[in-house]
Amino acid sequence: MPLSFENIAALALEMQHGLASHDRFNRMIGIIHRLFLCDATALLRYELQSFRPLAIAGLAPDVMGRRFRIDAHPRFEAIARAGDVVRFPAESDLPDPYDGLIPESPALHVHACIGLPLFYGQTLMGALTLDAIAADQFSGYSDDELRFVASLAATALNNALLLEQLEKSATPYIPSPRSHDSNIAEEMIGESSVMQILRKEIAVVAPSDLNVLITGNTGTGKELVAQSLHQQSQRASKPMIYLNCAALPESVAESELFGHVKGAFTGAVKDRAGKFELADGGTLFLDEIGELPLTLQAKLLRVLQYGDLQRVGEDRQLKVDVRIIAATNVDLKQSVINGSFRSDLYHRLSVFPLHVPTLQERGADIVLLAGFFCERCRAKFGIKHLSVSKAARDLLLAYDWPGNARELEHAIYRAAMMAQAEAVNDDVSLQPQHFSLSGSEAPAHIMAVNHDTPMQSLKDAQLQFQRDYILRAYNASDRKWALCARILEIDPGNLHRLAKKLGIK
Numbered sequence: 478m479p480l481s482f483e484n485i486a487a488l489a490l491e492m493q494h495g496l497a498s499h500d501r502f503n504r505m506i507g508i509i510h511r512l513f514l515c516d517a518t519a520l521l522r523y524e525l526q527s528f529r530p531l532a533i534a535g536l537a538p539d540v541m542g543r544r545f546r547i548d549a550h551p552r553f554e555a556i557a558r559a560g561d562v563v564r565f566p567a568e569s570d571l572p573d574p575y576d577g578l579i580p581e582s583p584a585l586h587v588h589a590c591i592g593l594p595l596f597y598g599q600t601l602m603g604a605l606t607l608d609a610i611a612a613d614q615f616s617g618y619s620d621d622e623l624r625f626v627a628s629l630a631a632t633a634l635n636n637a638l639l640l641e642q643l644e645k646s647a648t649p650y651i652p653s654p655r656s657h658d659s660n661i662a663e664e665m666i667g668e669s670s671v672m673q674i675l676r677k678e679i680a681v682v683a684p685s686d687l688n689v690l691i692t693g694n695t696g697t698g699k700e701l702v703a704q705s706l707h708q709q710s711q712r713a714s715k716p717m718i719y720l721n722c723a724a725l726p727e728s729v730a731e732s733e734l735f736g737h738v739k740g741a742f743t744g745a746v747k748d749r750a751g752k753f754e755l756a757d758g759g760t761l762f763l764d765e766i767g768e769l770p771l772t773l774q775a776k777l778l779r780v781l782q783y784g785d786l787q788r789v790g791e792d793r794q795l796k797v798d799v800r801i802i803a804a805t806n807v808d809l810k811q812s813v814i815n816g817s818f819r820s821d822l823y824h825r826l827s828v829f830p831l832h833v834p835t836l837q838e839r840g841a842d843i844v845l846l847a848g849f850f851c852e853r854c855r856a857k858f859g860i861k862h863l864s865v866s867k868a869a870r871d872l873l874l875a876y877d878w879p880g881n882a883r884e885l886e887h888a889i890y891r892a893a894m895m896a897q898a899e900a901v902n903d904d905v906s907l908q909p910q911h912f913s914l915s916g917s918e919a920p921a922h923i924m925a926v927n928h929d930t931p932m933q934s935l936k937d938a939q940l941q942f943q944r945d946y947i948l949r950a951y952n953a954s955d956r957k958w959a960l961c962a963r964i965l966e967i968d969p970g971n972l973h974r975l976a977k978k979l980g981i982k
């Protein structure tokens with residue numbers, strides 16, 4: 478069944494629309510999906526050795542949040558390397574990345590599958606994939622016809638990317654957003670309007686040299702925002718140095734921040750640069766700034782005002798050029814009122830405040846993030862196919878996520894482990910019973926040990942108890958780690974390490 482003139486004309490016209498927005502990509506995929514009678518169709522962008530879906534038809538909605546690394550998906554690797562139309566034999570035993578992700582057809586064993594790499598010149602920009610359950614669905618189309626569709630799609634994709642580039646160049650300076658640098662920011666998933674606003678704000682403030690204060694509840698992604706700010710700044714080629722203010726006992730904090738000289742105190746056996754010096758020319762990320770002791774707040778303020786500092790034990794002043802990005806999940810305005818945070822420092826830091834919305838405010842982004850974490854978890858634990866059932870998706874959408882994206886990430890990992898243990902073959906599907914989410918007042922992870930929980934090893938039970946107890950103390954201390962450490966009567970640094978080990982932080 479060769480492509481008719483009407484079909485080609487319809488396709489070409491549809492692609493003449495400029496394709497600047499998601500709608501246009503969706504229309505293009507919709508037309509190809511119908512034209513070729515596919516069961517699953519996707520337009521994918523190739524970047525960072527991965528394929529990222531731009532538009533899909535026939536696939537589960539969480540696919541839009543997945544990032545398919547080519548080294549983890551032999552079919553995508555074949556498409557990326559081929560340079561031309563790839564027709565996979567119907568009985569090919571290469572795992573299909575969409576297996577379990579086509580709601581109409583949970584298992585994709587024998588099926589028709591075509592990959593069309595999209596090139597601009599010699600550069601691979603993306604791919605179109607066409608899948609159909611009927612093994613001979615595409616045999617009536619010649620390679621030339623498929624190449625023609627691919628070249629139309631490649632032109633359209635290229636136009637859309639060029640437009641995007643043009644829009645970006647209206648702002649003063651955007652360094653190449655993605656390099657293969659190890660310092661690279663992780664991607665921030667989310668298409669909700671609150672996330673689009675946040676992305677715009679980041680793009681506006683990143684190239685300026687203003688200090689930024691990132692606020693938001695625990696686990697919302699503040700650290701990702703900080704990375705993204707640094708990556709889009711003019712300091713991107715310089716380091717971003719990380720310092721967690723909550724994990725610092727007061728006695729070592731000053732030397733951590735400003736360095737020390739040999740002999741400054743017992744144990745100072747040689748000169749050591751502090752985080753400020755290490756960040757010179759780049760960015761210093763002060764995480765959990767609300768926990769910084771008052772004495773250090775005064776010293777930090779001085780550096781921000783005059784750009785100079787002294788190593789502990791030295792009189793000489795050092796000049797540094799550092800941009801500060803700070804983050805906190807406490808209400809600093811309240812801390813200023815109750816005297817635990819200096820108001821002058823607050824005003825210096827919050828020249829440009831950025832607020833990261835809670836997961837609940839992001840609506841359907843929950844589904845994209847679930848897909849994103851599933852794909853990560855799948856690759857990490859070598860699960861062949863990992864999908865989210867419709868019932869599980871509904872459950873995730875209905876839950877209120879007090880621990881935000883981090884809680885979702887952990888919930889997906891835990892559910893995947895549970896589902897894998899039960900699975901009879903390679904197809905692991907997450908079902909509601911694999912999640913232990915409960916009502917909004919008492920999410921599973923902050924309940925006390927439940928006497929109905931199945932028996933487990935004493936060690937696991939102890940870890941579980943520690944996790945629950947620390948979370949209780951943390952919630953009781955208004956989510957302030959320093960206060961939490963005081964309640965539990967342990968050293969803040971040790972609490973920080975323990976909370977990390979238990980997966981709470």
Ligand SMILES: Nc1ncnc2c1ncn2[C@@H]1O[C@H](COP(=O)(O)OP(=O)(O)OP(=O)(O)O)[C@@H](O)[C@H]1O
Nearest residue numbers: 664665666694695696697698699700701806882883
């Ligand atoms: N939009 C997002 N896209 C992808 N991953 C995300 C997103 N937001 C958060 N995450 C992931 O969720 C986890 C928690 O994010 P992050 O550490 O940035 O949160 P946080 O706000 O700094 O938390 P805390 O207040 O506890 O310090 C990380 O693994 C991060 O990669």
Ligand SMILES: [Mg+2]
Nearest residue numbers: 699700764804
């Ligand atoms: Mg953080």
